[in-house]
Amino acid sequence: MITIYHNPRCSKSRDACELLAKTYNVANEPVQIIEYLKQPLSVAQLKTLNSMLGCSVRDTLRDTEAAYEELGLSNPGLSDDQLYEAIATHPVLMQRPIVVREGRAVIGRPPERIKALFA
Template sequence: MTTTIYHNPRCGTSRNTLALLQERGVQPEVVEYLKTPLDRAALRALIGAMGVPVMDVVRAKEAAFAELQLGEPGVSDEQLIDAMVAHPILMNRPIVVTPLGARLCRPAETVLEILPPQP
């Protein structure tokens, strides 16, 4: 089973999600998206796999969110994606992809929804 976590090691929730995966015997591919940012196509595909609005993937707590006025009325999904591509810190984390689905894992226990049940 291939599992990928889009991870920020400075984020407690991201570290907890990675630890939970490892406790379940899953050794995921770890993508530190701040070091290896996603391109537009990969980000769109990831958001599509999660089946959530683009705004759900944007980290509104980051200073760049306010600086870029991303919370203003009329900001399009394309503008949000452009902002996340240009400023990867704006991508919410951790995002985990397994054969059973993709989720933004906030809280960390959300990852259990996309892991096979333990015997």
């Protein structure tokens, strides 16, 4: 099963879905597309996803969103739990797309990065 955390309004997210369908998913594995703005992830789900990504929670934050500044998320004193809570409450803050396959995940920016899940 391949899972894509997707925002259909994002060109990178749309490109990743297209690359997956036309190039990387040659075995035609089942694909689950989750529009995370409509189905926000819980803090627990975010932590699991982040462990598959193998990066810091800060690396999963979109620092260009207005909510990032409004919530003061650039403050280095904020704990990981506070950052996870901010993403859970304001899912627009989550990087996109995120593609998960076989217990590993990548942020598809640029979309070609998802190739790593098929190597």
